Amino acid sequence: MRPSTQLERQATPASTAAVDPIKLLIGVAGLGATLAIMWLGFDFLRNSTLPKVVTALVAIIWGVGGVAALFYTANLVVEQTPDTVRRVLQPLIFVGPALFMLGWFLFLPTLRTGYMSLFQASTFDQSQWTFVGLGNYLEVFTQRTMLTAFRNNVLWMVFGTAGCVVSGLLIAVLADRSRFESLAKALIFLPMAISFVGASVIWRFIYYYAPPGESQIGLLNAMVTGLGFQPQAWTTLLQPWNNFFLILIMIWLQTGFAMVIFSSAIKAIPSDVIEAARVDGATEVQSFFNITIPSIQGTILTVTTTIIIFSLKIFDVVLVMTGGQYDTQVIATQFYREFFTNRNFGYGAASRDRALAGCLAGDCL
């Protein structure tokens, strides 16, 4: 009997308890104070002359604490409102901030970029834009540099993705049957933690070119000259093969991702199926192609999709390795160049839209 009375009491807690004006006031005051402190804090941080460590610490506390305090005080206010109001406001407090941020940073910009791509714009001032319709797109699809960028993006997409998926799958299969599985997986996975800029430095060092006769300190050229060939400028003069040397960096970075996911998918294959195949006399290769691959088909598809999307967004590697020169430019670096060097915003927006379309198409696969 007791639980049900408790339930009833709980079902309408606020209607029995009257709104407490004092608590409401405290809540509103707290909310106001938090907002004021956040505003003052921003002003303080902007003009801060304190040592860097102190400023950093204050900034972190200010940012994280401010957001937490906003949630807390806003909830305090809402909890003091009458039941009917609270039912509407409470979900808003929980979901509202996320929706606001998403709207501001992803949803609206998508539309705004699309709108902008229809204009000839070289300033943020909208009154100076001239409408060109699909002119930007026309230009994007006909210019030689842009066409090369598209071609390169296709190269990244096809060879980068294939490289990651195939090597990830092979390593996952090997690791599954080896004696040092976790160590091997950690080593292959490690590059995932390295930034693209850091990885670019690593690989610039490997591809480093010194003229023939000088001592080659780049690993690749040292190996090539050791075998008696001429050293090569791998990422610059070797067009269009230089793209493949850049793609190799992505394969190095992303194989770990594919491998981890494949590895757990392979472990999920029931062992009796593999046992049965073995009893029937299937070779390792046969069971790989006839059992392993069909069993993890779904995982292969999802991993491929994820990496395709990833490869379409590639930017840092190209920018740091070659600056988008020597015909290695991709859509993202072209967008960056149009936007910041040439201040051609509408054009940049159009090329970005093209990339989005690619991503969406990739996702629909």
Add this chain to the structure above:
Amino acid sequence: MSTTTATSAAPKAQTRAASGKRNKLISEIIVNVTLALVCLIWTIPTIGLLVSSFRTRDDIISSGWWTIFPHQAFEEVERIDLGRETPLDQPITVLGQQVTDQQLRDGITLADGRQAQWYSRIQRIVSLQAQVWTTNTSFTLENYQNVLTGQQYTYTLADGTERTEQGNDMSGSFLNSLTVAIPATIIPILIAAFAAYGFAWMRFPGRGLLFAIVVALLVVPLQIALIPILRDYTSLQINGTFLALWLAHTGFGLPLATYLLYNYIAELPREIFESAFIDGATPFTVFTRLVLPLSVPALASFAIFQFLWVWNDYLVGLIFIGSTPNTQLLTMRLAEMVGSRGQDWHLLTAGAFISMLLPLIVFFSLQRFFVRGLLAGSVKDKRFNRKDAKYAMALGSGTACCAAPEGHCNVFGLPHTPRRRRYYNHRAPLRLPVRFKKKLW
């Protein structure tokens, strides 16, 4: 007949077993050796960087980093003074062998296998070199000092001249990166956790549609947002501040955070909410006291993701911080060094390693969570372990969830009860069709 078959079959089976055993051994060796080779290839680039960052400037330029391992190289064993008056335009006699000036300049191999080369052409001293086993092991921490400092420093070149250079102030950038990365990790998690709870357990109009939009935003590349956001920032005048980056990373990280946390929070057992609400808890208390502690594994998974992503980000920083000198991030500083001092490998390698230090520590110490986060969307297992949860509740903290052993997580999600009771403004979690869920990953 039967005996003959038996006797002939027995050795056959034996040989088959033996050859099977041998095949197995061979295949095992092949597998392990191949994998070891692949691992070596995968690790060599990083090792090369690490080793080089400790070598001196002159060493890096003159020899590859692999020379720290024992290798055969020519080393001077003897010097011969030919006398200052030796004419250079005639054949020169070295150890009874006729050589020319040009040959001594390039280095020539003598009959006894030693190499002869000018040590000093003006003083007519020839150096004789023989192949010996050697290692190149002079290491230094100077590169790190020079890269970290923001002050000027001087160094001496091989020919004795001194040079003064401006330090790269990597320590300042390190601090900047931390200042960006910590809030840009915590804030989106906080906001996303609130939202995930709201979407999973609260009832409000438009819930399904809004959540579908959140999930759809997962595929929007962040580059598309850069121009409009930069425009907003310019009018708000927060370009070049940390706040700009926090907001941007929060916005860009939210879809994934909300989606991942939703998956986890929606699977929490309904009973714990019921009992809490019966005890008169408000949604806010339930969220802070129950949901957050119970979701620690999911929060940790995403936190690692977001932290690595923000720390390693280059593009967002480049666009919203630009060239403001005081707020340069590590990746930006490193990229700038590549541009301005692309040949100074002693500095670049040290700088690159500094930029990777924290990610590597995070990665190695929290690898389990990282992998779990990766798997959360694509492979269906190990999400919520009811036993772990009860254990955690008993202790009253979420830490137990991390400590609880992994595995056998077969029971998760809600028991399928035909009658769904509704308390307060809460309801059962919204469920996406499985096909839809799969597609996103």
